[in-house]
Amino acid sequence: MIHPKTEVRYIDEEKGYGLFATSPIASGTITWILDELDREIDPSEMARYDQKYQEILLKYSFRNNKGNYIFCWDNGRYINHSFNSNCCLTPYNFEIAVRDIMTGEEITDDYGYLNIIEPFEARAENGNRTVVYPDDLLHYAQLWDARIAAAFPRLLQLDQPLLKFLSHETLDTIQAVLQGKREMLSIRSCYYDSGSPERIKSKP
Numbered sequence: 001m002i003h004p005k006t007e008v009r010y011i012d013e014e015k016g017y018g019l020f021a022t023s024p025i026a027s028g029t030i031t032w033i034l035d036e037l038d039r040e041i042d043p044s045e046m047a048r049y050d051q052k053y054q055e056i057l058l059k060y061s062f063r064n065n066k067g068n069y070i071f072c073w074d075n076g077r078y079i080n081h082s083f084n085s086n087c088c089l090t091p092y093n094f095e096i097a098v099r100d101i102m103t104g105e106e107i108t109d110d111y112g113y114l115n116i117i118e119p120f121e122a123r124a125e126n127g128n129r130t131v132v133y134p135d136d137l138l139h140y141a142q143l144w145d146a147r148i149a150a151a152f153p154r155l156l157q158l159d160q161p162l163l164k165f166l167s168h169e170t171l172d173t174i175q176a177v178l179q180g181k182r183e184m185l186s187i188r189s190c191y192y193d194s195g196s197p198e199r200i201k202s203k204p
Helices: 043-048 051-059 136-154 168-178
Strands: 006-012 016-021 030-033 039-041 061-063 069-071 087-089 094-097
Touching: 051 061, 051 069, 087 136, 094 136, 136 168
Parallel strands: none
Antiparallel strands: 006 016, 030 094, 039 069, 061 069, 087 094
């Protein structure tokens, strides 16, 4: 379930469409939640689809730490990659804004934490990264953990349109983390280890 104050817009021929904020979204706001309408597809089910359907599923899905494909049913599927993403996946099956997002700004994720299958080169941005790798979670988890930790304390202080879609168990976990009763999980726990040594790529 994607945040309601967003809309899909055409960007250009290279990127296609993207998701944009229609109102300011504060840091710490839940921007996406894995809900009951999203589909989780295991690799064996994926293999049974005809190639044309596999291409659609692969384009609009990411992989969880089980190696299953999460196919978003709504506009969350249009979130594009950025090395300086304004949102971040948490280990609790939802994403939060890790900085304030202005009206008209594109909603972005770093695909490095989405267990991509093959590396790809992305548009250059400020910084040293130009390629997204399947094992980026092993290299940048500490950085992403810090961004999540900085925004997380505001989670229950803000207006959260998506809060009603959190399970009671997840909400209890969030409260325990915020109260210091439980340690926050690292985003590294989202990593899917395929067991294939060819999957790990060396960084330039």
